[in-house]
Amino acid sequence: MTAAIETQSGIAGQQARAGMPAHHAAIFIGLLAAGLVAPFLLYPVFVMKVLCFALFACAFNLLLGYGGLLSFGHAAYFGGAAYVSAHAAKVWGFPPELAILSGVVASAILGTVFGALAIRRQGIYFAMVTLAFAQMVFFFSLQAPFTGGEDGIQAVPRGNLFGVLSLRSDFSLYFVVLAIFLGGLLLIYRIIHSPFGQVLKAIRENEPRAISLGYRTNRYKLAVFVLSATLAGLAGATKAIVFQLASLTDVHWSMSGEVVLMTLIGGMGTVFGPIVGAAVIVTMQNYLATMGAWVTVIQGCIFVICVLLFREGVVGVLARWLKKPL
Amino acid sequence: MQDGVILAAEDLTKEFKGFYAVEGVSLNVRKGQIHALIGPNGAGKTTCFNLLTKFLSPTRGRITYKGQDITAMSPADIARLGLVRSFQISAVFPHLTALENVRIALQRQRGDSFDFWRSQKVLSQFDDRARELLADVGLAQFETTLAGDLPYGRKRALEIATTLALDPEMLLLDEPMAGMGHEDVDRIAALIKRISADRTILMVEHNLSVVASLSDTITVLARGKVLAEGDYATVSKDPRVVEAYIGAGHG
Ligand SMILES: Nc1ncnc2c1ncn2[C@@H]1O[C@H](COP(=O)(O)OP(=O)(O)OP(=O)(O)O)[C@@H](O)[C@H]1O
Numbered sequence: 001m002t003a004a005i006e007t008q009s010g011i012a013g014q015q016a017r018a019g020m021p022a023h024h025a026a027i028f029i030g031l032l033a034a035g036l037v038a039p040f041l042l043y044p045v046f047v048m049k050v051l052c053f054a055l056f057a058c059a060f061n062l063l064l065g066y067g068g069l070l071s072f073g074h075a076a077y078f079g080g081a082a083y084v085s086a087h088a089a090k091v092w093g094f095p096p097e098l099a100i101l102s103g104v105v106a107s108a109i110l111g112t113v114f115g116a117l118a119i120r121r122q123g124i125y126f127a128m129v130t131l132a133f134a135q136m137v138f139f140f141s142l143q144a145p146f147t148g149g150e151d152g153i154q155a156v157p158r159g160n161l162f163g164v165l166s167l168r169s170d171f172s173l174y175f176v177v178l179a180i181f182l183g184g185l186l187l188i189y190r191i192i193h194s195p196f197g198q199v200l201k202a203i204r205e206n207e208p209r210a211i212s213l214g215y216r217t218n219r220y221k222l223a224v225f226v227l228s229a230t231l232a233g234l235a236g237a238t239k240a241i242v243f244q245l246a247s248l249t250d251v252h253w254s255m256s257g258e259v260v261l262m263t264l265i266g267g268m269g270t271v272f273g274p275i276v277g278a279a280v281i282v283t284m285q286n287y288l289a290t291m292g293a294w295v296t297v298i299q300g301c302i303f304v305i306c307v308l309l310f311r312e313g314v315v316g317v318l319a320r321w322l323k324k325p326l
Numbered sequence: 327m328q329d330g331v332i333l334a335a336e337d338l339t340k341e342f343k344g345f346y347a348v349e350g351v352s353l354n355v356r357k358g359q360i361h362a363l364i365g366p367n368g369a370g371k372t373t374c375f376n377l378l379t380k381f382l383s384p385t386r387g388r389i390t391y392k393g394q395d396i397t398a399m400s401p402a403d404i405a406r407l408g409l410v411r412s413f414q415i416s417a418v419f420p421h422l423t424a425l426e427n428v429r430i431a432l433q434r435q436r437g438d439s440f441d442f443w444r445s446q447k448v449l450s451q452f453d454d455r456a457r458e459l460l461a462d463v464g465l466a467q468f469e470t471t472l473a474g475d476l477p478y479g480r481k482r483a484l485e486i487a488t489t490l491a492l493d494p495e496m497l498l499l500d501e502p503m504a505g506m507g508h509e510d511v512d513r514i515a516a517l518i519k520r521i522s523a524d525r526t527i528l529m530v531e532h533n534l535s536v537v538a539s540l541s542d543t544i545t546v547l548a549r550g551k552v553l554a555e556g557d558y559a560t561v562s563k564d565p566r567v568v569e570a571y572i573g574a575g576h577g
């Protein structure tokens with residue numbers, strides 16, 4: 001599925017010597033520009049929701065598209081971080097930056113423990129183990145005293161950023177979320193285009209060969225698992241501050257499924273695909289909300305059409321047309 | 327350690343659910359030699375390679391490399407000792423370019439590459455060496471071609487370049503010339519001869535004229551057991567070897 005994406009990676013490799021290839025730099029500038037005007041044209045909370053899920057999907061894609069590992073339990077890190085940051089902000093009175101940081105640290109720890117156990121398994125068994133761990137987190141969230149059971153943690157205070165800038169207005173919060181999203185995306189971009197990312201691609205392509213070259217591949221897989229879980233945590237923690245809510249939805253298995261859907265629709269193994277996928281799914285959920293259960297059916301249909309017609313996802317197909325990795 | 331022996335296996339055995347793919351194989355590879363492992367299809371040659379490099383765990387037996395017992399080591403750690411293998415089925419990284427393939431091996435000189443925060447620009451320091459290695463196997467003009475798009479023979483050549491990029495003391499090559507045209511076979515044979523000057527090579531190969539011209543010692547395997555060992559003249563005259571090959575449908 002990643003064939004088309006890497007087709008021009010030789011050229012990309014050459015351009016990389018001079019920094020980011022021009023078309024990637026252009027996309028980043030475009031995203032920044034779009035991000036800056038979006039809250040004037042659209043409802044800021046809606047755009048923030050898109051940004052949080054886009055970051056979540058990009059984090060997931062780092063693991064699936066570049067590490068070749070399919071996790072069915074990424075809600076554990078997204079939702080786990082949401083609970084921790086909501087608790088930190090509400091009960092411990094942490095300012096938003098520290099509340100988010102707490103969530104990120106929690107997901108990093110969770111990712112390290114679960115990842116270390118899961119990477120011992122391959123393929124579908126790996127996916128099943130990650131799902132099992134995520135279900136454990138779900139039942140913990142349902143039962144634990146501080147998670148609020150069915151209600152979740154509500155009315156989380158947004159607080160003042162660094163103790164000074166009030167985030168009560170959606171508008172000021174928006175630019176913080178935009179900065180977090182772009183920062184996270186740049187970090188993921190760098191990870192993909194680092195010496196580490198290069199080894200990761202080799203392992204994805206042919207693990208036995210990577211081993212025969214002396215790479216202890218399990219350590220690389222664990223590293224990318226932890227990075228992915230941590231960034232998913234960043235997305236979840238930010239989401240908790242935006243919506244002032246952490247709930248069972250965030251740790252539910254359907255959340256794990258949704259992020260797979262976003263990544264596949266946008267194009268797994270492309271840098272920017274998951275952003276498109278997240279935008280499509282969140283938009284659908286928002287505008288078709290009145291249709292209730294039909295949203296799920298429509299989502300399912302889109303998924304089936306995607307898989308049948310363009311397996312590379314929207315951006316994957318685009319990359320093939322343009323003959324440029326996106 | 328026996329004199330001059332770099333890799334030794336004693337009583338190497340691998341059982342797959344009651345079927346012995348390799349049974350009681352003892353093998354001594356001498357430093358600096360080209361040692362060929364031959365035998366009919368299904369004789370257990372690849373399984374032997376998998377055992378020697380620990381891609382499979384032996385049911386029984388002991389492996390020593392340079393006097394060190396490596397029977398319990400992980401395959402990656404064995405590669406780090408300088409004992410590097412290739413695969414029978416072409417093993418390239420298909421969505422990376424030929425240059426990037428070789429660079430993955432060269433990158434090992436940096437130790438572990440966990441530095442996810444650094445730009446891959448740092449890898450361009452290996453580009454010149456990678457180009458040299460590609461030129462050595464006749465792939466100079468394919469530098470930017472995706473490995474997956476290369477014809478089969480070229481893929482095999484790329485694998486050899488990648489293996490050589492590690493500058494290993496000992497190479498295990500599993501049918502390095504399978505699927506290659508005449509011209510490529512000659513070039514790779516010359517390359518193997520050249521690199522063997524300061525390396526030890528254990529090689530599985532079906533092309534018997536290549537085996538005859540290159541190898542110092544030949545071990546013949548049949549049905550998981552060692553049938554004969556010696557130089558080409560000795561081995562090719564051995565009636566059991568002739569029978570095993572004819573019995574398996576080889577000429
Ligand atoms: N993982 C496995 N499970 C069960 N049987 C196996 C396994 N791997 C190999 N075998 C069997 O062991 C025997 C030896 O296989 P091996 O691949 O080592 O032969 P080979 O000498 O390399 O043959 P070829 O010349 O065809 O490459 C074969 O009969 C094969 O079917």
Ligand SMILES: [Mg+2]
Pocket residue numbers: 371372373414
């Ligand atoms: Mg074989």
